[in-house]
Amino acid sequence: MFSPPTLDELFAASHVVSLPMRTKFRGVMEREVMLFDGPAGWSEFGPFLEYGDLEAVRWLASAVEAGWLGYPEPVRQWVPINATLPAVPVELVPEVLGAFDGVHTVKIKVAEPGESLRDDAARVGAVRHLLPEAKIRIDANAGWTVPQAVAALRMLSVFDLEYAEQPVATVPEMAAVRRAMGGSVLIAADESVRKVSDPLAVARAGAADLIVVKAAPLGGVGRALDIVAEAGLPAVVSSALDSSVGIRTGLALAAALPELPFACGLGTVALMAGDVTGTSLLASVGGMSVRDVTADPDRLEYFAAAPERQQWWRERLRRCQALL
Structure with missing residues (x-):
């Protein structure tokens, strides 16, 4: 056992680092995370600063799984990757x-x-x-009300959206938006899966066409795989603004899903x-090969947090470890 x-x-x-951003994302210009050099490999504990301990403990469970148990066997060695565009001015x-x-x-x-x-x-x-041929998806991070979401999606649908991610906050609101759109824009659930006590509620309510899964907020790769299997919906694997160490965990999840x-x-x-590494996990030609990541001691020192x-x-680690 x-x-x-x-x-x-x-x-x-453990090592705590503060990584600079090229552009503001989620309102920050620096991303703080704690890394572990575990017996099974490097892992990351990086819940956002505003998250409470009951939410953050799932991120610690993920880090312990990755660093002390390792990852499941992959079923693919290459994973397609999307670009992410923050809310920047048009000229950028x-x-x-x-x-x-x-x-x-x-x-x-x-x-x-x-x-x-x-x-x-x-x-x-x-x-x-x-990018006239690219697939475009939008992410509202639950920023709209139902009427705002319906109006926005009807307007933005002229750009041929692949799907709209978490347009509203609650599962009933998600279901209402999905009914209103009538299939003209697919609805993806993110926060309604990873920030609730019952991540399968969105599937039972018919509130989404697909789910977005992030290994760390769900408690690890194993738990995320179980949720996808139980939900019975197509899944998109995403990250939480991680270093390459954290991205490796998301890559392990994407590589292990039966379908992607x-x-x-x-x-x-x-x-x-x-x-934290000189060989960052970056997409090439629209995808990423599955490989391990090792943090570099010099970079850990250079980017060490104050x-x-x-x-x-x-x-924070002390409090969360007591909740594991």
């Missing part, structure tokens, strides 16, 4: 997308605070103009101006 690492073992294996669209090699699919952030539907339409239109009908959101290292931030993460 597997015995999880003790708190002292986690402390001994070519520059941001230029960081992604061989773009065939683009996920565009919409419904950001302070942004209007006009801003969203201009950003999506700029991508469609720049959509490009995965695992290309976000391209949005960072620094990484002492007070390291202490903050150690205290």
Whole structure:
């Protein structure tokens, strides 16, 4: 039987880094994560700073699984990857997308605070103009009400959307939007899967056409695979603005799924101006090969978080480890 690492073992294996961003994403210009040099390989504990311990503990479970147990055997060695476009001004669209090699699919952030539907339409239109053959998906991060979502999707559907991710907050609202759209735009559930106590509720309610799964917020690759199997819906694997170590976990999930009908959101290292390895997991020709990642000691030192931030993460680790 597997015995999880003790708190002292986690402390001994841990490194806290602060990685600079090329452009603001989720309102931050630096991404803090804690890494572990575990017996099965490197792993990442990176819940966003505002997340409470009950949510963050699932991220720790994922890191322990990856670093102390390892990953399941892959069924594929290559995973298609989408480019991710933050809510940047239209004039920056070519520059941001230029960081992604061989773009065939683009996920565009919409419904950001302070942004209007006009801003969203201009950003999506700029991508469609720049990449007329690409698949385009949008992600509202639950930023709309039902009427706003329906109006926005009807407007943005002229750009031939692959799907709309989490347009509204709750499962009943998701179901209402899906009914209103009548199949003209597919609806994908993200927060309704990874931020709730019952990740299968969205499937039972018929509230989505597909689900977005992220290994760390769901408690690890094994748990995510179970959720996809039980949901019975097509799945898209995505990341949570991870370093290459964290992306490796998402890549393991994508590589182990029986079916992978959509490009995965695992290309976000391209949005960072620094990484913990010299061989970053970046998409090439629209995809990514499955391989392991080892953090570089010099980079761990260079990007080490300030002492007070390291202490903050150690205290967070202490609290979350007690909840495992």
